[in-house]
Amino acid sequence: MSESKPRRPAYARLLDRAVRILGVRDHSEQELRRKLAAPVIxxxxxxxxxxxxxxxxxxxxxxxExxxxxxxxxxxxxxxxxxxKGYGPARIRQELNQKGIARDATEQAMRECDIDWGELARDQAVRKYGEPLPSEFSEKVKIQRFLLYRGYLMEDIQAIWRNFTD
Incomplete structure (x- = not known):
């Protein structure tokens, strides 16, 4: 007959889960709390x-600690x-907000990051629509819509055509 082992305290089981979860990738506190509260299969x-x-x-x-x-x-x-992965600052801010990160921490990190969002927007447009970028209005609107969906700011999108030379 099999004897059941006594269960470890809830704190020890939670701590083990937390370390395993955080060993895979970094999480926000809110994400970790949500995952720890989920039932264990x-x-x-x-x-x-x-x-x-x-x-x-x-x-x-x-x-x-x-x-x-x-x-x-x-x-x-x-x-x-x-x-x-090609996402812009607006989309990243929104996702961080959903993950429970304070707005001031997000803004601080966005200021400190060394990313040229205008260049990244242009790279995404070229990857999707090819080089040279279309100059027709209807095609520009498609590119603009795509980049807005990806989270780029309008000023970065408009800079693509301001700096565009034929």
């Missing part, structure tokens, strides 16, 4: 963790990652 299906709010707070505090959780590092890496 066990052998018998989803299992809720019987943890108190104090357990969650202790785990988050431990992660900050041991530098597993760092919102500044998360924001910096997130901006770099999303800009490499």
């Amino acid at each position: 066990g052998k018998n299906g989803p299992e809720a963790i019987d943890a108190t709010e104090e357990d969650y707070d202790r785990v988050i505090a431990w992660c900050y 041991h530098s597993y959780l760092d919102d500044t590092r998360f924001v910096t890496r997130f901006i770099a990652s999303r800009s490499r």
Whole structure:
């Protein structure tokens, strides 16, 4: 007969999950809290963790104390990652807001990042529509709509044609 092992305390199980989650990539505090609160899929299906709010707070505090959780590092890496994927500053700000990052932390990181958004917008337009960029109004509107969707600012989009030479 199999004897069931006694379960570890909720705090220890939460801490293990937090370290595993943060070992994959950086997360914001809000993301980590959401993932920790999600039910764990066990052998018998989803299992809720019987943890108190104090357990969650202790785990988050431990992660900050041991530098597993760092919102500044998360924001910096997130901006770099999303800009490499071709997204503009407006879209990145919106996504960071959804992830629970404070607006002032986002703005600080955006000022400190060394990204030429105008050049990035031009690269995205060329990648999508080819070189040379179309000069017809209807085609320019398509490019503008595409870049706005990707999160670029209108001034960066308009700079593409201001700096455009035939």
